[in-house]
Amino acid sequence: MSTAPILSCEKVTVAFDGFKAVNGMDLQLMPGELRFLIGPNGAGKTTMLDVICGKVKAASGTLRFMNEFDISRKKEYEIAELGIGRKFQAPSIFVGLTVYENLELAMSQNRSVWATLRATMSRDEHTRIMRQLDMIGLTHRANTVAGGLSHGEKQWLEIGMMLMQEPSLLLLDEPVAGMTDTETEKTGELLQEIIKERTVVVVEHDMDFVRSFATKVTVMHEGKLLKEGTMQEVQEDEVVSEVYLGHGRDSRAVG
């Protein structure tokens, strides 16, 4: 495996009407990592994902992908084509189509919906979909209309749809929010499976989930990198403790 970072962000700043939501943030990811990005509300975590996928632009700083591409000036679709996939909190699946059809559509993103559903599928394409269904644990749901899935299943379907496009780097924003404990556990296992071939960044508030699945955690505060390390190192850090204390839902994150 390459030792060069897959993503290298240096001194990234994102401003909204002069307010710096991200303020000189550094983030380096190695291929195959599952990195958790945590921090109090308003720390700039979601904005950091937004700037990586091109949804917002950096006012300054550099963002380098695969040691080769400067993505700071690229458009969102160009960044997606380079291999960065972004999943937002609300799932964007086609609720009137079956699980199988959703994956089929995601596989042939450049065709129209009608052309995709009418086209004859090759055996290889069918095999790819079946493999994806297996990975996201929805084989038994292949012919279920996506609108009838549970909340967790919808999230897994959307992750599956993103994977059909073979991204090298996957950005997930609070993937386990609203999930049951069993669904959360399954999602963690799915992420472990995904990083066998890809790199994943997860913005997360669920500290039990982070504790169970994180090897390396990045803590953001006021738009900057506050601390990076194992969950234990982060929990033992006094400054991190101070920042979290009194911050509502994350107040039990440390100690």
Ligand SMILES: Nc1ncnc2c1ncn2[C@@H]1O[C@H](COP(=O)(O)OP(=O)(O)OP(=O)(O)O)[C@@H](O)[C@H]1O
């Ligand atoms: N489009 C925008 N316009 C103006 N301000 C914004 C915009 N997006 C985010 N912000 C502000 O930037 C700051 C960082 O927001 P961001 O959503 O990145 O934080 P976060 O760490 O993801 O927080 P949370 O954990 O609550 O989701 C917040 O103060 C937020 O209000």
